[in-house]
Structures are given as C-alpha cells and as structure tokens.
Amino acid sequence: MNELYLLATGPLLWASFAVFVGGSLFRLLELFLLARRRERFLFTYLSLRYSLRSIGHWIVPFATANWRRHPVLTVVTFAFHLSLLITPVFLLAHVVLWDEAWNVSWPALPDAWAIVLSLIVIGGCVFFFVRRRVTPEVAYVTSASDYVILGLTAAPFVTGVIAYYQWFDVRLFTLLHVVSGEALLVAVPFTRIRHMLFAPLTRAYMGSEFGAVRHARDW
C-alpha cells in the first residue's frame, strides 16, 4: 500500500499534471492550427467585444433566456461548476501539500466549507445522472461516455469526503482519492470534459457572429 501511495503521489502525480496541462495545450493548439489551415475566416469574424458580451451573459446565472427557463438546473449547474473548480484549489489539505512540496501557499477554505462544496459537486453529479435518466430529450442523446464523465468527476469528491471522515480504510480511500483525482485531470483533454477548454471559444465565435455580423443578441 505504501509503495502504491508513493507511486500515486510521486510519478503518477507528475504524469497526470503533465498530461492535463500538456494535453490541454495540445488540444487548443490542434484546434487553432485546424482553424488556421481550413477555416482561417473564423479569425476575421472574432471580435473581443462581442465575445466578451456573449461569454459575460452566459457565465452569469439567469442572465440568459434559457437559464431563466430552467431555474433549478441553472442553480445546480453554477453551484456544481464553481464548487468543482474552487474545492481542489483551496482545500486546506491540498494547500498544505503545495506548501510542503514547493513552499508556496495561499489562503485555504475552512474544512467545513470544503465539505459542503464537495457535497454540492456530488449532489450535482447525482442531479445530472437523474436528469439523464428521466428527461427524455437528455436521455435520447446520452451515451455511455456521459456516465463515465459523471463518474470520473464524482469519484475524487466521494473518496475525498470518505477519507476526510476516516470511514472505512483511510489509507485505501486516500489512495483512491489521489488516483481518481489524477484520472480526472488526465481525462480533461481526452473526453468531452474538454468543454472546459472549448466552450469559451465556441461561445466567443457565436457571440462574435451574432454581435458583429448579425447585429442580434445571442442570449
């Protein structure tokens, strides 16, 4: 177990960060080069002002007609994504690890908050899972990969909460937490979790088209 833990927190950790950062950059570069080679005109239409106008509306809850149509989904979506991004960065245990390894630190969340945020992420995954099962238009387009993504996202939070409360075998769950977190990072460039990389770009392009060419709102 110890060897496994050392492996997971040593070489695997390095590898997962490298794949996450390198893979994400590669995906973005690949898309950029593809656009340059085949659809250079896309850059002609990109407008910073209208990109920001569009992104600005869509990253604010209830600022678009469709967010207002789905109040529950909107609240869950925003709470889920914010918690998903905030928790791993500001969790005290993680900040301590950064401090020990690199001598860098930043303010950390109180543990109670981190637990609440983690539960929000897990709850969000459950919500999305149920929505995929019961909403016909979502079920129709759901594939196995959608459940895999949900599982990958929930895993580090579920194992993290279990390890924090030292339920079951704490060493096992700490190990599972580390490995599942690494799996999630690695999955970003290789699954549709890469919407975290591409969504701002597609939104920016549509915002630019609507703003600069079509003179219409896109929210």
Added chain:
Amino acid sequence: MPETKPKGAHPAVDEGIERGIAGLTEERIRKVIRRVLSGETGARLKAYVDTCIHCGLCSEACHFFLSRDRDPAYSPVGKVKQTLWEMLRRDGRVGPEFIKQARIVASTHCNLCKRCAMYCPFGIDVAYLMLVVRRICHLLGVTPLYIQDTAHSHAATLNQMWVKDDEWIDTLMWQEEEARGEIPDLRIPLEKEGADILYSVIGPEPKFQAQLIYQAAVILHVAGVDWTMPATPGWDNSDMAMFTGDNEIMGRLKRAHFETAARLRVNRIVMGECGHAFRSVYDVGNRWLGWSMPPIPIVHAIDFYHELLEEGRIRVARLFEEPVTLHDPCNVVRGGGLHEKARAVVRRTCAHFIEMEPNREHNYCCCAGGGVINCGPPYKKHRVESNRVKAEQIAAAKLKGAKIVITPCHNCHSGIEDIIHHYDLGVETRFLGDILYQVMEKP
C-alpha cells in the same frame, strides 16, 4: 439509450430521394462522408462535436420539438445524433437507408433558423451541422425532388423558377405598364448604368407575384430613388442551392448577382422582402466567394423602407387601420438585426400594433425557411404540424385583437399562410410593402 425515430415523420415518397439512394453503394457513401468531413470541414465541426455535453438545453429553442409534443428526436441535438454523430461514430460506414433518413432530418426537420444557437450555453451552431449533412447528401445525389428542381433551375437559368430571359424583361414591362395606369410617368428603369440602387427580387416575384414588383416600383418612384433592374440573368437574389448543399451553384449565383450590380455600377443593392435571399447574399454566398462581408452593400427591404420613412421620402397619408402583429423572420432578425427597424416601420404605418410573444431574436421560425417549404408537397403536412407553437403564438396575438400578420419575408409569408389555413386561425398575412404601398402618399 432510447433509439426511437421521430414520431409522425411520414414515410416520405420522394422520388428525388428514392432515386438518389437507389444508385448508392456503401463504398461511395463512405468516400463522400470522409471527403466532406476531412476535406471541407474543420475547427468548427470538431469544436462543436467535442464540446457538446449532451445536456439537451437546445431542445426548447426548437419549434419542431415544442410542436411535436417534445419528441426528443426533434430536438436540435437529437437531429445531430441521428445524422452527423452516427456518421462520425461509424467513420462513414452507413448505408443508403441511413442517408435517406439523414437527408429527411437535415432538410425537412430543421429550418436552419439558429434559434438553438441562442439557447445552447456553448453557442453550438446546429444549423451549420445540418448544412454539413445536407452537403454530404447533395454530393451523394440524394435531394428532395422539388427543391432539386429549383436548384436545377438556378443552374440552368440563374433564377429559381425557370423564368426565361425574355419573360423576365416582359414581366417588368408589363408591370410598368400596369403601374403607369396609376402613376403615368412611372418607369421601371432597365440596365441603367450608374444608378444609385439595383433592385433585386427572388424568382417567384416575376413568376407569380408580379404585383410585388409593381408595388416596389411605385414606392421607389414616389421616393424619387435613382434605381434600376438588370435585363440580364443575375437579377434573382434567391438561392435554393444554398439549402440543398450545392455550394458550387450557390457560388455561381452569388457571383452573377454581385457582378450584375458591379456591371451597372450601382452603389447599393436593395432587395425585396425575402429572408433566405438576404442570408445568401449577406451571410453565406458572399463568404463562399471569399468576401467577409458583401462586396456591394446589401439593403433589405425592411431597412430600406425604414430609411425612406425616416428621411421623409415616403410620407404616410393615413395609417393602416386594422390591428396588426409582426412576425420576425429568422434570416433578417437573428441573421441581420432588423427587428427594431421592422417595428419602427410598422409603428409609422399602422395604427394598432400588437406584439407576438416571444418576439425579436426569440421569435419562432415560420417552419418554411431553410428550404423546407421548397421540399414541396410530400412534406407539407409534416411541416405545418411541426409548427403548432407558431399557430398558438398567432392565436394569442389574435386574442389581443390582431387581424393581420405582417411577414416581411417570402418564405415566412407562405409558411404562415399554410399555418393559418391548417389551424383555421382566421387572420391574414401581408408583406410590409403591401402595407406601405397602401398607406403612402401618392401623387
């Protein structure tokens, strides 16, 4: 994972499609799909397919989905799943029956209205994806018969309706003669080099709506506009090839149109009340030819009427009395932002204006656009049944008193007329030009 097909989708007896698939082999299908996906598409397709998180939030944007009792096969993403996702997943290994179904979905279950792009959190352009599917089907020779006929007409005559060169000139002279009964010194100037404006129309106007040319001539004459129409092919601004996937013909048409305007050395092209033609000259065709924006400024009729009224070149003698409501055509509203100008024209010409809900960019499509109505009678029942929400929208405006639906777009006009008849709504449609012609001061 439900794998249902769209409910209520007719077993289309469409000779164009049946004959098209009869000669297909899996090998050819695969070759064409690969050619389009690897040769004609790029970052947009990749980003749209990779980014879509399958959330279904586009569904409620779609009038098909809403009108067909929320059948998931009619949601925008559901249509992508039935077509492009499968082609990608199976790396082009699909059969003729699949191509038939894909053609029907892409060409008759989607109006390319782009409302869903406003409802997708990522701004995924499903209309673009449906055009990619249409492109593949076109290259495979699988196209609904009626719209293929109009595309053939475009290819042979450079207009949509098989109007012959002499018939075009004859129709203009006929309308000039008619209009001179009302305004004796009116002319429809032909081939006037150096005129300020080229006035262009769609093929159906000379074919069976010649009175619209009459009305436009009266408006242009009274406003003192220095205008002309061409006596050569290139007068038609419409474009069904754009909707079949025949981009090459689309490019030829737009080139002929712009070159005709350039030959006559006009400053601007003013076009009649057509939405898809506006899309083709302002958005799609010009880009295909390599112009980021149209090489000669394009002014849609709504914009032009607005300008004439604002500048006082047309004055209103008496307001239109019957209460009106306004349909926002997708191609000039989500495609050109003319919604406020359309309202300004309505308010200047009509005494009672009642808004439809939702309106402006959020208005529901007429379900005729995107070439759907042009796919002809085999799809008509499906088309009108797929826009119950539009009927409900119009009925709600009628309850508030509206008697006239102003539809400043040819496709919308016909589509909404079909809806009014099918649902027995008891209102009438008018073009904005009909109203303006009726209420303006004439000499």
